[in-house]
Amino acid sequence: MPTPIKVALIDDSAVVRKHLADLLTKAGMDIIFTAQDPLFAWPKMQAQWPDVVVLDVEMPRMDGISFLKQIMSHRLTPVVMCSTLTEVGCETTLQALEAGAVGFVTKPKAGLKDFLDDSGNGLVDAVRAAARANLSALPRRATPMPTPTPGGLKSPTAAPFVMPPVPGSPGAMAQTTDRLIAMGLSTGGVQTMEAILTALPRTTAGIVIVQHMPEAFTASLAQRLNHLCDMEVMEARDGDRIMTGRVLIAPGGKHLRVERQGAQYRTRVTDGPLVKRHRPSVDVMLKSVAQAAGRNAMGLLLTGMGDDGAHGLLEMFQAGAETIAQDEASSVVWGMPAEAIKLGAARHVLPLSAMAARICRFSAGS
Structure with a gap:
């Protein structure tokens, strides 16, 4: 029997944490802890490191993007973003992917309870995919993207990936x-x-x-x-x-x-x-x-x-x-x-x- 995926669930909403934890548990995953924000989560992660982190974006004291960068700089870890902001502000999702997130699930602005109870909402599949992810293969940008928002953080444990430019063909x-x-x-x-x-x-x-x-x-x-x-x-x-x-x-x-x-x-x-x-x-x-x-x-x-x-x-x-x-x-x-x-x-x-x-x-x- 395969070992259950160990998941850490970080979201400032107690309702969201409970429903998503129940959903992942029913799918055979092991919720090793939940936390309302990154400052509560960090010592728990130090005690028991998860296989996958499910992370909200908008939280008190530290936002999810900053915490994602902190996680990746400490240890390459599969992270799935789960937030309304990833739908409302598409830039947020792209920042998360640049910083090393391997997946994301959007919480709807309306009908949240139905989403949370729906086993087909994409979260289970996203967590399973994240658990299988080869993070060392994630390409890293050499320089930040030329937008007002910051680019991705390169983990010190992973060498930057820079694909050399290919010269054009006159034909x-x-x-x-x-x-x-x-x-x-x-x-x-x-x-x-x-x-x-x-x-x-x-x-x-x-x-x-x-x-x-x-x-x-x-x-x-x-x-x-x-x-x-x-x-x-x-x-x-x-x-x-x-x-x-x-x-x-x-x-x-x-x-x-x-x-x-x-x-x-x-x-x-x-x-x-x-x-x-x-x-x-x-x-x-x-x-x-x-x-x-x-x-x-x-x-x-x-x-x-x-x-x-x-x-x-x-x-x-x-x-x-x-x-x-x-x-x-x-x-x-x-x-x-x-x-x-x-x-x-x-x-x-x-x-x-x-x-x-x-x-x-x-x-x-x-």
Whole structure:
């Protein structure tokens, strides 16, 4: 019988602590302690260190982001953020991810009691994914993001990850409509996406991305990445053209498909049922790319829990596309890539450090 995951739950609301503790306990986890704020939590952590910390953002005396940085500077520990602020202020979530959080769950502004009692609210899955996370694989930004808010804190126990820039190819611009790159990511994906995109030149072929995120987060993520990247990064809209120098990120709560219109690729952003419990779904996007672009496409399935995208990558492989799965050592959670490898969907299994160069070679037609 597997050892229960040891969880520390830190939230200033006694009601939230009780309901979430009950929820995680029913899922077979061991709540080793709860605390109303970081100053109460810290001595308890020193006495018994948890496998996963579930952490609110807005608390008295010390906010969750500051405490997250303190935890990570002391010992790399999987942290899941659970706060209303992560929905109201998307910047807060991105700061948490930069500082080392591996997941987040949003508490709704209305209907909180129903959320707290709902075993399908995403917290159990997020904690399980966090417990499996390979924190040493989390890419670290070398310099703070150019926004008014502070960037992530680099833990002294983890070497900074800096993907070297890849020089542009003079032939890449000719591939404006012929080539297409599709990426799917989940847990650990924000940091992984940033590491790849910041290494790509603006002459790279058009890129479409599904990152598992709820509504309102993807626009903020795209805006922040756009400040960092040579390529233009946008939240995808229905009918956007996929073209050289542009990255389109599927909006949270919507599916993203790719269609061929004459010599161009364009996005279809639609509602629809959850697929593999996700909307946007990586499978939905990759299957559409297989149909629309075939051998003119590259598919990458990167870090994340579950199997969303594995069958879509297989369809791309069968359509003649170049397909890549991230290797275990560089994945924060080796779930989605592992499932694709089991299906025989990946032509190549590569570390994160090799992704940008491979994308550039494909983009240039070599």
